[in-house]
Amino acid sequence: MGHFAKVVDGTVTQVIVAEPEFFDTFVDSSPGEWIQTSYNTRGNVHYTSNTNEPSGQPALRANYAGVGFIYDRINDVFYASRPRSRTGVVFNSWTCDAGTNWLWAPPTPMPTEEGKFYDWNESTQTWDEVAGI
Numbered sequence: 001m002g003h004f005a006k007v008v009d010g011t012v013t014q015v016i017v018a019e020p021e022f023f024d025t026f027v028d029s030s031p032g033e034w035i036q037t038s039y040n041t042r043g044n045v046h047y048t049s050n051t052n053e054p055s056g057q058p059a060l061r062a063n064y065a066g067v068g069f070i071y072d073r074i075n076d077v078f079y080a081s082r083p084r085s086r087t088g089v090v091f092n093s094w095t096c097d098a099g100t101n102w103l104w105a106p107p108t109p110m111p112t113e114e115g116k117f118y119d120w121n122e123s124t125q126t127w128d129e130v131a132g133i
Helices: none
Strands: 002-008 011-018 033-037 071-072 078-079 117-121 127-131
Touching: 011 071
Parallel strands: none
Antiparallel strands: 002 011, 002 033, 071 078, 117 127
16 A cells, blocks of 8 residues: 545645555546655655664655645655644744755754753744643
8 A cells, every 4th residue: 555645736635545556547536636655754764664763765755745745846755834833823934954854943953851841932933941731
């Protein structure tokens, strides 16, 4: 079985599991196209199923496609849309590492103090500690 993403105007609208042969007879009259994606690919690395161990196999289209992801036809990759806060604030300060891992990164790394949790504050461009999670 494989995973296939329905892409409409560069955005993933649906992801299904199917055999590639399914598309030999499947009739889809709605706009868009189906493009294969790999459940085991993230950050432009292919991992062994159900592990965090790189498989050594080539990554397929940089990341597993999720609904709302962007499909870049020129680079033939899927990547997430620009990150947002839980309240919907867009993180315009974050950059996508296009050409390398196709993942979004903040301007400064998140603190890693054990037992503490943080949210990105776009207005101050700092990490705010979150209490009580």
